Amino acid sequence: MVDPLERSFSETDEEIMRGTYRALREHGYADLTIEQIADEYGKSTAAIHYHYDTKDDLLAAFLDYVIDQFVSTIHEVETTDPAERLDLLLDKLLVDPEDHQDFLIALLEMRSQAPYKEAFGERFRQNDEYVRYLLETVIDHGAKKGVFADVDSEHVARAIMTIVDGARTRAVIHDETEALATARRAVEEYVDAVLFE
Amino acid sequence: MVDPLERSFSETDEEIMRGTYRALREHGYADLTIEQIADEYGKSTAAIHYHYDTKDDLLAAFLDYVIDQFVSTIHEVETTDPAERLDLLLDKLLVDPEDHQDFLIALLEMRSQAPYKEAFGERFRQNDEYVRYLLETVIDHGAKKGVFADVDSEHVARAIMTIVDGARTRAVIHDETEALATARRAVEEYVDAVLFE
Structure with a gap:
């Protein structure tokens, strides 16, 4: 990659x-x-x-530019403690984007055109793959250190991104702040359940 | 309503x-x-x-017609046992829609236009409210019967719909069958964690 x-x-x-x-x-x-x-x-x-x-x-x-910007903010997460690092990654995905509903709207429009425009689909998939890679890595690292349960990290990363994409979509139709806050709370409940069982 | x-x-x-x-x-x-x-x-x-x-x-x-069709299939869920009913509702939301990716694509396009077309946004919100009402009702019923933990049912219903909307969105960019299966598994893990704690 x-x-x-x-x-x-x-x-x-x-x-x-x-x-x-x-x-x-x-x-x-x-x-x-x-x-x-x-x-x-x-x-x-x-x-x-x-x-x-x-x-x-x-x-x-x-879209390349947006992905680069996002990756830069991800690189700000410098801690290597697995639980703390996962927590900060989830904040980057679900807390920091607040107050950009008009941008989330434009991104959802582009996302909905991905089936017709391969150049868009490719970039959305690339970004998703990159974020899932970061999530899987921190989950595997935590499991290795005995901090997290030994889980199917690929599935957990996909499940987290399902909640993140749900929040991004719901932010467009519903109240944005509420959609992101609900998702942040839900992903915390989910992660606590599967990683600290 | x-x-x-x-x-x-x-x-x-x-x-x-x-x-x-x-x-x-x-x-x-x-x-x-x-x-x-x-x-x-x-x-x-x-x-x-x-x-x-x-x-x-x-x-x-x-969109009214689609909502009616969906509500009809929901009415097929006739059991009143809370755990079984919740399980069947989740199947209706995440299992039965398989093999309709082209329709999910069209729906996501319309959803992304909701901010510009109030008539669309209103209908997506109405459908969401209706499904959340069904979920809240079964969760409250289960809590009353002592089958489920006594939770914030409004939040749990919103969290479930975040996973459902995430799956619908991801089905458009990624492999549809995988997106829905991941979400079905994730929602099961989530529900098990919060309702049977």
Whole structure:
């Protein structure tokens, strides 16, 4: 698996990505235009097309950018104590994203288009695989140290991501803060039950 | 709360709804046209417009229809034994929907448009409220009979629906059968932990 951090974005790319982020939050994905992204970027559509042929190319690169940002915040979790590390990872997944409902909306729109746009599906799967890898690793490490029960870590990681994806989806239809808080509490109950049985 | 079964669909409505279902599975939501629905229905677009002014009106009615269908299958769960009833409800939510990935895709597309189309959001929320009500009722009943622990049934119902929505979302990006099976196993582990502590 390629470490997402091996990619690098130039300063121009970064600026285009930040413009794309603002445009997605403002307008959503379905009707988003390069013009709207250019407005947020503060330059012409030609300046964007110089770097990206199509809107979908730009948005696929944007998903790479989002994954990189997420991976950077994950790297802030520096503790190696298994229980503490798992707890902080779950916070990164379910607590820190609060107050970005408009972004969660745009991401769910892109996710729902993944079956039609392979470049999107590939990136969502890559990110999911990476996070599950981190979860499995900390669970296996904890089991080895005798802190956690000896569980099917692949299943537990998938179960945790099911709760995380449920929260992200419910945040779009229901009250976002409540959806994330419910999921954080549920994942705690779940993890306590299976890892500290 | 209005019991969804109080609504009724005429035979013509039913036929249009079945055509809509086939068209959604075939073409997805984003680019769906009334022409495609008319093709599946086997009549003219005028015949559809006679009943529904716009595509969104038709799709809002379609969501009502889907909710009614779902409620009908829920009514098949006739046992009143709390543990058995909860188990069968979870099967209805996570086992029976298998092999309908193309429909789950269309539903996720509509769900992602809920923030822009209040008629969609309202129906997704109504269905969610109804299912949570069923779950809360069986959990409270079990607690009263001393079969389940005395828990915060509203939270547990929300947690269960977070897992269900996570499975529905993951089915679109990942392997559907695996996503639903993981969620069924996770919800069992969760329910066992909180209700039989």
